[in-house]
Amino acid sequence: MTYKTTRYALLLASGLMINTTTWADDGSLYMLVGTCFSCHGYNGSSLGPTTPTIAGLDNDTFVQIMTEYKDGERPSTIMGRIAKGYTGKDFQRMAEYFAKQPFVRYPQLVNTAKVKKGAILHEKYCERCHQDNGYTDYQASGILAGQWMPYLQLSLADFQINARNMPRKMKIQIRKMIKGNGEESINDIVHFYGSQTRTDVDDD
């Protein structure tokens, strides 16, 4: 993914969103993706405090997540039920739509000391997969930068209790990180991701 300009979340929130196609062009598509905005926010950028932003995910990642929800392979409180309402083709169309939307990042309450520690931990244990400080969805790793912190906590908790399958190599890194830096390092790294507020806009 390439970004031409960088803007801050609050500018976007105040209505400077750049839209290419209008809603009337493809009613079916907009009504389809519109069903997600009630919880995930307009165009998939959530206002929090916990429900994740789903904008900007890579097509394949998106379809994979939705399929896992539908098949009951990914733990959830509600998405498993919702995903059953859509077909694989619906997932494709949603994926294409949300992949084009900017991930709008809002400032979150972070502890500066933790952010500093987290930055170092990220570089050492996570950057190889969660590239560009977690801004890039590389090989279905999702987007961590600017994701709502409580959501990151819940995701990591699901991995830790084996409710969700963790990629083998990530497991090794997490284990190493905790071994070397203690349980609190999980929190440090969440603060680091939560501190990221750069919003990327494709200006054409």
Next chain:
Amino acid sequence: MPDMSQITRRNFIKIAMGTTAAGMVGGITSCAAKKQVVVVGGGAGGATVAKYIRKADPSIEVTLIEPNEYYYTCFMSNEILAGERTIGSIKFGYEGLSQHGIKVVRGYVNNIKPAEKTVTTQEGYTFRYDRLVISPGIDFKWDAIEGYDESVVDKMPHAWRAGSQTITLRKQLETMKDGGTVIIAPPPKPFRCSTAPYERASLIAHYLKQHKPRSKILILDGNEAFPKQQLFIQGWKKLYGYGTGNSMIEWLPSSKEGKVVRVDAKQMAVYTGDFEDKHTAAVINVIPPQQAGKIAVIAGLVNQKGWCPINKKTFESLQQPGIHVIGDAAQAGKMPKSAHAAYSQAQVCAMAVVAALSDKEMGTPSYLNTCYSIIGKDYGVSVATVYRLKGKMIAPVEGADGLSPMDASAEDRKREVVYAHSWFKNLTHEMFG
């Protein structure tokens, strides 16, 4: 809370003159080329439809008419009763909608002339429309329960429209002595948010458990069963001793003489069932039977049942062409009367309105509803349904019509509460932001 009676005539004129030239009959300018949509009611459905019409086609002029300066959401208002939320957190103004180019007019619509395509407010202003959307919510049937009418709502609040009524009920709970009884009396279905009385019972129990533990809640029900019943009962057992001799909540269905038929506000008594059993209590929350908002009746949009039959794809009235009805007032088949449903219908209706005004194909609708219910501390449950158009019906997609599982972990129950709060934040921003 601001209501009609508090809005002076002078205020109305000032506001109406200031904000709407284009749509006003006899107004100064009327740009003939611009298509006019008028939306009646700035609640869950109305705010959303106004916004989404503008998003779909910014060349359409949208005028939203609403009598109140602020909207208080009923959704999450039960948390106020529990003392877990402030009234300010459910209060929303209309500046956000103005910023989307919607002309927001403060006024109360008391006449609609479908043949002339005009809407008139109580203050005498008339607006012309090419398409009209109404989302007026509910009206109470004041003659349904003997003794229960507008004159007693301060004594026995319904709190089924949020705002001052919510505050009144909360104050009564605060002043009630420990050991008092709270009656909650839901009407027979259909009514606005049919899970909310049970969420209300739960959240009042949550408050009483901490502050007035000897008190009781008695649900006097006009129904035999209620949505998410098993989930509620499981939660009540866990949190409030339901089913034991010491239960904080007692539920009397209509077959056990639960249905309220008469009230006596002076005596703080309600009478239930065929034999008019008398129940007295310190706090009495009567939820009266409901029908579509009054303006729907005036405009000839309601059927004998008191609700508005509509085309399920376009939400256009089956009784008055050119007028769309969404939200609680509409008869939307399997979709419940909820804010989420009103929001979802508004998205679809917006597309139908834009299509009708531009001779485009509206496309295939998708609809979704969720109702979160918070039963107590760290304890939430939900129902989520995805719907599609099936013939002329709005039908749940098979397999995607589900409740939170009965055996969910404590962790998941806790997560549903935080996700419910996120839902509220995102949904209200969609409506008013």
